[in-house]
Amino acid sequence: MxxxxxxxxxxxxxxxxxxxxxxxxxSDGQLSVGGRLPSERTLAEQLAVSRTSVRExxxxxxxxxxxxxxxGSGPExxxxxxxxxxxxLGSALRLHVATQHLPVSDIxxxxxxxxxxxxxxxxxxxxxxxxxxTLLGEMDAVERVARTADDFLALDIxxxxxxxxxxxxxxxxxxxxxxxxxxxxxxxxxxANLPDWDATASRLQAEHREILAAIRNDDGARAAxxxxxxxxxxxxEGGVGRPAEG
Amino acid sequence: MxxxxxxxxxxxxxxxxxxxxxxxxxSDGQLSVGGRLPSERTLAEQLAVSRTSVRExxxxxxxxxxxxxxxGSGPExxxxxxxxxxxxLGSALRLHVATQHLPVSDIxxxxxxxxxxxxxxxxxxxxxxxxxxTLLGEMDAVERVARTADDFLALDIxxxxxxxxxxxxxxxxxxxxxxxxxxxxxxxxxxANLPDWDATASRLQAEHREILAAIRNDDGARAAxxxxxxxxxxxxEGGVGRPAEG
DNA sequence: TAGTTGATGTGGTTGGACCACATAGCCTAG
DNA sequence: CTAGGCTATGTGGTCCAACCACATCAACTA
Numbered sequence: 184m185x186x187x188x189x190x191x192x193x194x195x196x197x198x199x200x201x202x203x204x205x206x207x208x209x210s211d212g213q214l215s216v217g218g219r220l221p222s223e224r225t226l227a228e229q230l231a232v233s234r235t236s237v238r239e240x241x242x243x244x245x246x247x248x249x250x251x252x253x254x255g256s257g258p259e260x261x262x263x264x265x266x267x268x269x270x271x272l273g274s275a276l277r278l279h280v281a282t283q284h285l286p287v288s289d290i291x292x293x294x295x296x297x298x299x300x301x302x303x304x305x306x307x308x309x310x311x312x313x314x315x316x317t318l319l320g321e322m323d324a325v326e327r328v329a330r331t332a333d334d335f336l337a338l339d340i341x342x343x344x345x346x347x348x349x350x351x352x353x354x355x356x357x358x359x360x361x362x363x364x365x366x367x368x369x370x371x372x373x374x375a376n377l378p379d380w381d382a383t384a385s386r387l388q389a390e391h392r393e394i395l396a397a398i399r400n401d402d403g404a405r406a407a408x409x410x411x412x413x414x415x416x417x418x419x420e421g422g423v424g425r426p427a428e429g
Numbered sequence: 430m431x432x433x434x435x436x437x438x439x440x441x442x443x444x445x446x447x448x449x450x451x452x453x454x455x456s457d458g459q460l461s462v463g464g465r466l467p468s469e470r471t472l473a474e475q476l477a478v479s480r481t482s483v484r485e486x487x488x489x490x491x492x493x494x495x496x497x498x499x500x501g502s503g504p505e506x507x508x509x510x511x512x513x514x515x516x517x518l519g520s521a522l523r524l525h526v527a528t529q530h531l532p533v534s535d536i537x538x539x540x541x542x543x544x545x546x547x548x549x550x551x552x553x554x555x556x557x558x559x560x561x562x563t564l565l566g567e568m569d570a571v572e573r574v575a576r577t578a579d580d581f582l583a584l585d586i587x588x589x590x591x592x593x594x595x596x597x598x599x600x601x602x603x604x605x606x607x608x609x610x611x612x613x614x615x616x617x618x619x620x621a622n623l624p625d626w627d628a629t630a631s632r633l634q635a636e637h638r639e640i641l642a643a644i645r646n647d648d649g650a651r652a653a654x655x656x657x658x659x660x661x662x663x664x665x666e667g668g669v670g671r672p673a674e675g
Numbered sequence: 676t677a678g679t680t681g682a683t684g685t686g687g688t689t690g691g692a693c694c695a696c697a698t699a700g701c702c703t704a705g
Numbered sequence: 706c707t708a709g710g711c712t713a714t715g716t717g718g719t720c721c722a723a724c725c726a727c728a729t730c731a732a733c734t735a
Contacts, residue, residue, distance in 0.1 A: 206524060242488055242489055246489040246493065247520065268522070275494065276600070278455070279514045282495065283461065285603070352538055353535050354522070355535070357525075
């Protein structure tokens with residue numbers, strides 16, 4: 184029933200045939216990250232389909248973050264296999280938020296779930312924590328010099344992603360990134376309306392340091408608690424998107 | 430007519446322009462689930478692009494689970510807006526697993542995380558639990574009559590998804606579904622090799638009933654513990670350890 | 676009245692053409 | 706001999722004009 188057998192004579196749409204062929208190349212290891220697909224014209228000829236169908240398949244893979252297409256010649260050109268799961272998940276989540284079928288509150292709630300788990304699981308000596316510490320310093324610098332929320336938030340996102348990465352689970356990392364991306368505009372919108380950004384930034388930084396310290400002390404439970412409070416507090420301060428009572 | 434304020438950056442690829450236009454229609458509520466897009470030819474003319482570019486955009490939306498394209502005439506034809514986030518996330522995860530950049534162990538781990546949370550959060554009177562109970566009965570019937578692992582597993586998946594749905598978080602539900610889909614072939618592969626399927630099925634059913642009972646008793650903590658043991662035990666029985674990482 | 680048949684409109688597919696781009700390599704001026 | 710410019714080549718990006726299979730509906734026919 185779940186056989187991996189490919190029926191090339193079925194009523195499958197042409198671009199799906201191409202898609203299946205490429206996915207099989209990936210599964211079999213004949214194509215891997217960094218590798219390049221045959222040119223669109225070559226692929227069309229090999230699979231006996233039109234270039235249009237090949238392009239539709241490639242467009243899907245591009246949207247999924249599996250390939251990157253580049254014009255011209257040289258190493259940057261052609262269609263090359265990459266691996267950017269966050270792009271695909273983020274686009275999908277953003278689109279479905281647009282259809283009103285994915286409440287922002289559910290996204291925030293899921294983010295808390297994943298990030299809390301990551302904080303609890305992160306090892307005190309994870310190298311990603313060094314990056315997180317560096318980012319904290321940069322946020323301090325931004326606060327002293329420019330005091331712009333945008334720059335601070337960009338670093339804040341990278342800090343939280345670094346914490347998630349420290350848990351060592353690629354799926355959780357990707358999902359975290361995509362969740363952030365899908366509500367990025369939403370977050371920035373009410374951040375701009377905060378009454379006292381400097382105070383907020385200072386508080387966020389203090390909380391960041393507490394979280395990092397807890398992880399460094401191997402106190403996963405405390406780190407998780409702090410992370411949950413940190414995120415919930417931030418969104419509550421914006422006066423929006425409070426997840427259901429819990 | 431379409432006096433939107435989209436930034437028509439000249440460096441944007443044509444299909445992305447179409448994508449942006451459609452996404453804006455969704456955000457503005459001028460397009461919603463159940464609604465139909467203009468025909469490909471009409472859309473091409475309105476946006477002053479080729480039908481090819483329109484089709485590439487639609488192909489992406491289709492892969493993202495945002496639209497469904499149907500030929501012919503009538504209510505089932507045309508390109509209609511749907512909302513199937515699971516399809517997009519599942520395809521993306523499956524593709525990236527194929528590129529060896531998302532370890533199956535990470536997916537299983539994430540599944541345990543999400544499903545444990547869902548079990549702990551599900552309300553005892555959630556209507557989805559009735560469906561879960563019905564599915565348990567059907568699994569019993571399958572076991573008595575046919576004893577095929579495939580049919581049983583199909584119901585098993587629906588049971589677990591029902592539990593996830595009971596938590597009332599659409600993002601978690603979608604992610605759960607996509608995680609299952611992405612490792613479906615993987616799961617079925619070693620299930621076929623289990624030494625005594627009947628015994629395994631009976632044990633799984635007993636555990637299912639325990640989990641459901643715990644949720645009905647409003648004992649979220651116990652339900653979560655049972656779910657974690659249930660999933661971990663299943664994958665362990667299949668002789669699947671954590672894939673070597675390095 | 677019941678069945679057939681054609682018109683209409685949908686997405687699906689194809690081949691060909693042209694464009695912008697980026698490299699590699701030849702080729703000329705100095 | 707070198708440095709610069711120019712051309713050949715190959716890539717993806719875009720567009721067009723067909724044709725197909727399909728599904729409905731309305732007009733027509735027995």
